[in-house]
Amino acid sequence: MRALHGANAEAVLRRLIPIVRGWAAYYRAVASSMTFSSLDHYMWRLTFKWARRRHRNKSRYWVVDRYFGRFHPSRRDRWVFGDRDSGAFLIKFAWAGIVRHQLVKGGASPDDPALAEYWRGRRRRKAPPPMDKTSLLLAVRQHGLCPLCKQH
Structure with missing residues (x-):
């Protein structure tokens, strides 16, 4: 934030959206709801401090009205940082669904051709990582396969 x-x-x-999305995707498999809540509060403080520094002569109420609001179309959260001109907003960590880690049975290996159906079923059940619209559209077009190595 200092550089910005x-x-x-x-x-x-x-600058911030890919960082928040990546952290949320990485840590959503652990018991992280309290951590996500504290990170959301920390991000709010960072963005509020940035906005107050940007508009030194304006009141905090003016800053809140300008940069915070209900930007997300389906969520009722009033304290979302966003840009009214572009419509872009900062996603919250708490919005990332927490997905519990699923244990692998016995000595199952992804390299074993006899267990190909088992691994296909595991991939199908797993929730996809939170992606932006472009990445999600690209993944759907490619059927979840890498265009180079043809693997999931």
């Missing part, structure tokens, strides 16, 4: 002091809200969002 002079940047506008759209640049801040462009």
Whole structure:
């Protein structure tokens, strides 16, 4: 955030959204609801501090009205940081669904051709990581396969 002091809200969002999405995807398999809540509060403090620094002569109420609101179309959360001009908003950690880790049976190996159906079923049940619209559309077009190695 220190490097983004002079940047506008759209640049801040462009920088922060991939970081938040990546952290949420990585840590959603552990008991992380309290951690996600504290990280959301920390991100709120960072963005509020950035907005107050950007508009030193404005009141905190003006800053809240300008940068915080109900940006997400299906969520009722009022404290979402966003840019009213572009419509972009910062996703929250708590919005990432927590997916419990599923244990692998016995000595199952992905390299064993006899267990190919078992691994296919595991991949099908697993919830997809949170992706933006472009990445999700690309994954659907490619049927979840890498175009180079043809594996999931």
